[in-house]
Amino acid sequence: MPWWLWVLIVVLVLLVLLTIYDLTQKKHAILRNFPVIGHFRYILEKVGPELRQYIVTDNDEERPFSRNERRFVYSSAKKENSYFGFGTDSDLLEPGYIHFRHAAFPHPSPPKTEADDLPMLKVLGGAHNRARAFTPQSLVYISAMSYGSLSAPAIEAINRGSKIAGCLHNTGEGGISDHHKHGGPLIFQIGTGYFGARNPDGTFSMDRLLESIDGVDVQAIELKLSQGAKPGLGGVLPAAKVTPEIARVRGVEVGVTVNSPAQHRSFDDVAGLVSFVEEIAQETGLPVGIKSAVGQLAFWNELAHEMRSRDAGPDFVTIDGGEGGTGAAPLPFSDHVAMPFREGFASVYRAFADRSIHNDVVFLGAGHLGLPTEAQVALSMGVDGIGVAREAMLAVGCIQAQKCHNGHCPTGVATQNPRLTRGLDPTDKSVRLANYVATLRHELVRLANAMGVDHPGRIPHEAVEIRLSATETTTVRELYDYDPRW
Numbered sequence: 465m466p467w468w469l470w471v472l473i474v475v476l477v478l479l480v481l482l483t484i485y486d487l488t489q490k491k492h493a494i495l496r497n498f499p500v501i502g503h504f505r506y507i508l509e510k511v512g513p514e515l516r517q518y519i520v521t522d523n524d525e526e527r528p529f530s531r532n533e534r535r536f537v538y539s540s541a542k543k544e545n546s547y548f549g550f551g552t553d554s555d556l557l558e559p560g561y562i563h564f565r566h567a568a569f570p571h572p573s574p575p576k577t578e579a580d581d582l583p584m585l586k587v588l589g590g591a592h593n594r595a596r597a598f599t600p601q602s603l604v605y606i607s608a609m610s611y612g613s614l615s616a617p618a619i620e621a622i623n624r625g626s627k628i629a630g631c632l633h634n635t636g637e638g639g640i641s642d643h644h645k646h647g648g649p650l651i652f653q654i655g656t657g658y659f660g661a662r663n664p665d666g667t668f669s670m671d672r673l674l675e676s677i678d679g680v681d682v683q684a685i686e687l688k689l690s691q692g693a694k695p696g697l698g699g700v701l702p703a704a705k706v707t708p709e710i711a712r713v714r715g716v717e718v719g720v721t722v723n724s725p726a727q728h729r730s731f732d733d734v735a736g737l738v739s740f741v742e743e744i745a746q747e748t749g750l751p752v753g754i755k756s757a758v759g760q761l762a763f764w765n766e767l768a769h770e771m772r773s774r775d776a777g778p779d780f781v782t783i784d785g786g787e788g789g790t791g792a793a794p795l796p797f798s799d800h801v802a803m804p805f806r807e808g809f810a811s812v813y814r815a816f817a818d819r820s821i822h823n824d825v826v827f828l829g830a831g832h833l834g835l836p837t838e839a840q841v842a843l844s845m846g847v848d849g850i851g852v853a854r855e856a857m858l859a860v861g862c863i864q865a866q867k868c869h870n871g872h873c874p875t876g877v878a879t880q881n882p883r884l885t886r887g888l889d890p891t892d893k894s895v896r897l898a899n900y901v902a903t904l905r906h907e908l909v910r911l912a913n914a915m916g917v918d919h920p921g922r923i924p925h926e927a928v929e930i931r932l933s934a935t936e937t938t939t940v941r942e943l944y945d946y947d948p949r950w
């Protein structure tokens with residue numbers, strides 16, 4: 465046999481062995497789904513920085529998550545070295561740049577480990593004396609993403625990871641599936657489709673809600689008014705996606721298109737919203753909140769006014785920034801409808817603080833906040849809990865392929881295609897999710913300590929500065945017109 469035939473045989477045998485290894489290993493969804501060629505992604509990732517430095521983009525350019533931001537999530541999730549060498553490559557004089565003013569004497573907290581809890585500083589449901597009021601033990605939680613927009617193994621990985629990390633997991637508006645029942649405590653989200661809490665005609669059903677949460681570890685309920693990526697829009701779940709399992713979970717008919725209207729059918733004004741929240745809280749004993757992106761401000765002023773005069777209403781308010789993610793949305797909505805997180809949140813916080821009820825409400829925030837700097841700025845503005853959605857997706861294997869809307873997600877995170885979801889091993893990825901959440905909390909505590917306090921919710925107002933120009937800075941609170949007494 466000629467020598468080249470021997471070489472060919474050896475190469476073929478090695479390729480077969482590699483294919484078997486790729487298909488059976490459970491660490492990398494990409495390799496399970498795309499054996500052999502999937503390795504190119506890792507090779508390119510390795511040499512990418514060097515190539516990009518000369519040819520394509522730099523570390524901070526890509527959106528929605530830059531290479532540095534993704535690297536933070538990936539390395540945290542894998543417990544790898546997340547340090548950066550040689551000093552910053554950022555332009556510190558660029559407008560919008562954040563500077564933290566550290567204390568001369570850092571807080572002498574006992575050395576924290578990454579497994580430590582980092583509780584919120586307020587009691588959820590405490591101000592309205594809800595029967596099941598509690599203090600969430602992790603100020604980082606998983607923001608709403610439904611079963612349907614994410615795959616079954618992704619939901620399972622996130623739920624199991626939430627259990628390990630001791631953080632809350634928001635179901636998203638698609639109801640509570642079996643994949644949500646792996647020990648991670650839930651926030652049950654109810655959207656305009658009332659999935660998991662609806663009558664056959666699509667109206668809200670309290671009985672169905674009580675059935676859905678019976679025996680499940682649901683610790684709070686969130687009423688969704690809107691989300692940052694597509695506020696003011698309803699949703700359509702095409703007939704083809706309404707599998708028997710999804711139909712059962714959502715309480716709809718198999719194989720029939722489901723439309724979620726843009727507005728709720730249980731209330732159509734602020735007084736009705738407050739009454740609806742109270743009704744659910746009375747029936748369930750749970751803290752009840754609302755989630756919304758920020759648009760016209762009259763709503764928030766009226767809500768704060770109504771809540772103060774009736775001493776009732778949402779126990780928590782989740783603000784989603786216009787920069788938030790979604791499974792699918794039309795471009796003008798993704799890009800142009802709703803205020804960006806900081807401006808939107810500040811307006812809402814001011815509406816509540818002006819009426820002195822800001823301490824009675826737990827403020828949750830989401831919108832590109834799952835990174836230490838962004839989270840710390842949000843906390844300094846009055847946010848009590850940090851929601852992470854796409855960062856959680858990255859932690860369980862997402863590579864920002866931006867194919868959530870067409871079912872072709874190559875990592876099996878945001879698709880229902882069984883050929884692709886088989887690559888995602890929930891056991892391995894649950895640990896990654898938990899590692900990422902724990903690392904984010906750990907980084908926040910380290911930042912707080914550097915600023916002289918023990919908890920990131922207690923950093924001094926003047927410690928967070930934002931750059932206006934190459935020669936001027938202001939504090940974040942001054943910029944957003946916060947009264948120093950708040």
Ligand SMILES: Cc1cc2nc3c(=O)[nH]c(=O)nc-3n(C[C@H](O)[C@H](O)[C@H](O)COP(=O)(O)O)c2cc1C
Pocket residue numbers: 607608609610613614635636637638653688690691692755784785787788789790791830831832833834851852853854855868878
């Ligand atoms: C795939 C996907 C599905 C989502 N589904 C929901 C949902 O069902 N309900 C909701 O209120 N927000 C939903 N969101 C928005 C997130 O909960 C979150 O508010 C937003 O993405 C901002 O957080 P992030 O920047 O950490 O992703 C979804 C986001 C993504 C990426």
